[in-house]
Amino acid sequence: MAARRNEDNDLPKVKPNKENLRKASRIFRYLKPYRGKYILGLVFLGLTAATAIAFPMLLSRLINASGVSPVGGNTMDAVQNAKISTDELLNNINIFGIYMLLLFIAQAVFSFLG
Amino acid sequence: MLFVNVTEDMLADIRKESYNKLVQMPMTFFSSRRVGELTSRLSADISQLQDTFTTTIAEFLRQFIIIIGGIAALAWFSPQLCLVMMGTIPVLAVITIIFGRFIRKTAKQVQDKIAESSTIVEETMQGIASVKAFANEAYEILRYNKATNSVASLAKKGGMYRGAFASFIIVGLFGGIVFIIWWATTLLAKGELQVGEMIGFMFITIMVGASFGGIAELYAQIQKALGSTERIMDLLEEQPEALDISYSSADEKLKLQGEIGFNNVHFNYPSRPETEILQGLSFAVKTGEKIAIVGPSGAGKSTIIQLLMRFYNPNAGTITFDGKDALEYSLTSLRNNIAIVPQDVLLFGGSIKENIAYGKPGATDEEIVEAAKKANAHSFITGFTEGYETIVGDRGTQLSGGQRQRIAIARAVLKNPAILLLDEATSSLDSESEKLVQEALDKLMLGRTSVIIAHRLSTIRDADRILVVDKGRIVESGSHEELIRNTEGIYYNLSKLQFELTDNAKKEFLEN
Numbered sequence: 001m002a003a004r005r006n007e008d009n010d011l012p013k014v015k016p017n018k019e020n021l022r023k024a025s026r027i028f029r030y031l032k033p034y035r036g037k038y039i040l041g042l043v044f045l046g047l048t049a050a051t052a053i054a055f056p057m058l059l060s061r062l063i064n065a066s067g068v069s070p071v072g073g074n075t076m077d078a079v080q081n082a083k084i085s086t087d088e089l090l091n092n093i094n095i096f097g098i099y100m101l102l103l104f105i106a107q108a109v110f111s112f113l114g
Numbered sequence: 115m116l117f118v119n120v121t122e123d124m125l126a127d128i129r130k131e132s133y134n135k136l137v138q139m140p141m142t143f144f145s146s147r148r149v150g151e152l153t154s155r156l157s158a159d160i161s162q163l164q165d166t167f168t169t170t171i172a173e174f175l176r177q178f179i180i181i182i183g184g185i186a187a188l189a190w191f192s193p194q195l196c197l198v199m200m201g202t203i204p205v206l207a208v209i210t211i212i213f214g215r216f217i218r219k220t221a222k223q224v225q226d227k228i229a230e231s232s233t234i235v236e237e238t239m240q241g242i243a244s245v246k247a248f249a250n251e252a253y254e255i256l257r258y259n260k261a262t263n264s265v266a267s268l269a270k271k272g273g274m275y276r277g278a279f280a281s282f283i284i285v286g287l288f289g290g291i292v293f294i295i296w297w298a299t300t301l302l303a304k305g306e307l308q309v310g311e312m313i314g315f316m317f318i319t320i321m322v323g324a325s326f327g328g329i330a331e332l333y334a335q336i337q338k339a340l341g342s343t344e345r346i347m348d349l350l351e352e353q354p355e356a357l358d359i360s361y362s363s364a365d366e367k368l369k370l371q372g373e374i375g376f377n378n379v380h381f382n383y384p385s386r387p388e389t390e391i392l393q394g395l396s397f398a399v400k401t402g403e404k405i406a407i408v409g410p411s412g413a414g415k416s417t418i419i420q421l422l423m424r425f426y427n428p429n430a431g432t433i434t435f436d437g438k439d440a441l442e443y444s445l446t447s448l449r450n451n452i453a454i455v456p457q458d459v460l461l462f463g464g465s466i467k468e469n470i471a472y473g474k475p476g477a478t479d480e481e482i483v484e485a486a487k488k489a490n491a492h493s494f495i496t497g498f499t500e501g502y503e504t505i506v507g508d509r510g511t512q513l514s515g516g517q518r519q520r521i522a523i524a525r526a527v528l529k530n531p532a533i534l535l536l537d538e539a540t541s542s543l544d545s546e547s548e549k550l551v552q553e554a555l556d557k558l559m560l561g562r563t564s565v566i567i568a569h570r571l572s573t574i575r576d577a578d579r580i581l582v583v584d585k586g587r588i589v590e591s592g593s594h595e596e597l598i599r600n601t602e603g604i605y606y607n608l609s610k611l612q613f614e615l616t617d618n619a620k621k622e623f624l625e626n
Contacts, residue, residue, distance in 0.1 A: 011158060011159070011162055011338045011341060011342060012338070012341050013334060013337035013338050013341065014337055014338070014340045014341035014344065015337065016336075016337065016340055020340055020341075020344050021340070023343075023344050023347055024339075024340050024343035024344055024347065026347055027128075027163070027343045027346065027347060030124050030127050030128050031120070031124055031167075033123075033124075033127075034119075034120040034123055034124055037116055037119060037120045038116070038117070038120045040116055041116035041117045041120060041172070042172075042175065044116065045117075045172055045175055045176055045179075046175075046179055048176065049175075049176045049179035049180050049183065050179070050183065052180060052321065053180060053183040053184055053187055053318065053321070055317070056187070056313075056314035056315075056316075056317035056318045056321075057187055057314055059310070059313060059314050059317065060191070060308075060310035060311045060312075060313060060314030060315075061310060062310065063309055063310030063313055063314075064308050064309070064310035064311070065310075112115055113115055113116055114115070114116055114117060114172070
């Protein structure tokens with residue numbers, strides 16, 4: 001995390017209060033000419049974070065798609081229990097795999113732009 | 115990428131503007147601050163700001179979104195497990211941060227103690243004679259032993275904390291994770307959770323935990339950034355000198371005749387309000403006159419020069435140029451008409467040519483060579499293998515005091531001012547180079563109003579008038595011949611002091 005680069009410099013810390021926050025916020029006036037870009041950056045930042053969270057959620061779907069049941073067992077049990085063909089099962093797995101690949105690509109793009 | 119783009123643009127603006135402000139600050143601003151400190155802190159502040167805008171703000175928001183979104187996702191996976199997680203991981207993350215900070219603080223204390231004990235060694239070694247004279251060896255040994263023991267015990271304590279920290283990480287953090295896995299597998303066994311959900315849950319838990327830790331770090335960064343931003347805003351909102359730096363004004367140049375008047379001028383430096391340097395100083399200089407100001411040190415001679423350049427304004431009384439109050443001129447056009455050859459000449463890093471051209475930006479090569487010739491600098495410059503392209507300044511060729519002075523004279527020649535201010539170098543140059551400098555100055559002063567602050571009386575005998583300043587007032591005034599006759603006067607006594615050392619010089623001085 002690049003934010004730690006300056007961690008050890010000697011600049012004093014300042015407790016935030018109303019007055020110094022108001023004064024410091026005037027720095028944002030220098031951001032004004034570039035406001036549009038900055039907001040766009042924030043949007044991409046939000047999307048990056050959202051894709052980061054979407055990843056474990058898709059992962060859980062992928063694993064579930066393999067048909068591993070809560071009480072153990074394996075793919076073949078799932079085929080027998082759920083009465084779906086192995087082809088169908090593999091197809092499901094592939095679909096989630098592709099979704100995840102797409103998700104990573106999206107995250108990479110958002111993170112680069114942000 | 116967007117953030118970096120925006121931030122760099124914005125920082126470039128802020129850098130430019132703060133430099134703009136800094137350069138245009140009045141001298142009072144600089145005299146009340148330590149400039150080196152000011153600029154180094156400014157650059158530290160700006161790089162802090164750079165971090166803040168490129169990473170800190172972005173990271174903060176990202177962590178924030180991950181925490182909120184992550185917790186929502188966890189609740190969606192399993193509300194029960196989410197509550198369990200919330201009760202453990204963030205708590206552990208925060209404890210880790212606080213613990214870590216505590217350890218760093220102890221490490222710093224150890225460093226300080228070590229520094230303290232080595233100060234004792236340094237002091238006693240430097241003052242070993244005193245230690246021995248007072249037969250205090252035993253006392254010093256005891257003092258050092260005490261300091262060393264406290265270093266050792268503090269370092270041991272630090273080591274113990276570090277060990278405890280490592281153990282805490284193992285037990286606490288990994289334990290916490292295992293605890294959640296254990297809870298999750300129980301749910302799994304009961305059929306309340308699926309394997310996929312459990313794995314997703316673990317991933318998000320780690321992400322959220324890391325974000326909690328990250329946000330605590332970022333908070334410290336934001337506190338620092340707040341201080342930096344405040345200081346930068348202080349500078350940006352400071353009132354600059356009333357300069358007129360627009361390019362149009364340089365074209366329609368005001369040309370002064372060179373008449374100067376000081377009317378009952380009172381002045382004290384803002385940094386020292388209790389000492390009034392000038393106490394009702396009055397004098398007048400006619401166009402083309404050559405005035406020398408002498409007096410004991412601290413009498414206010416250099417202050418007169420500073421006021422003439424309008425680095426400061428008088429507290430009371432007026433200074434006039436061509437009969438008009440100095441305040442009525444724009445600072446820029448006034449200073450364009452005055453050249454100063456200071457005591458200690460600062461050359462900027464760059465070629466000799468560039469340094470001479472500082473007197474008149476945009477001067478042609480012919481003008482520069484011409485000026486150098488008039489300043490008796492041409493021959494030594496062409497003596498360098500690279501001639502006018504020789505790099506001087508900190509990283510270049512070191513010029514002697516006399517050579518630097520002649521460069522300054524060449525600058526003044528180029529500037530071609532109506533008024534010339536000379537602050538004579540206190541340290542004397544070797545006689546050869548002094549002769550060259552003096553000759554160049556004589557040429558330069560021809561036809562201009564000149565005010566010379568003289569430290570060595572030998573150089574000012576041919577001044578039209580000599581003003582003796584003492585305690586902020588003019589106490590004597592007249593030509594050398596007039597002043598030297600008054601054996602009760604300050605001028606006579608100053609002369610006597612300076613020439614007592616060499617009888618020959620004294621004789622020569624009185625004869626002239």
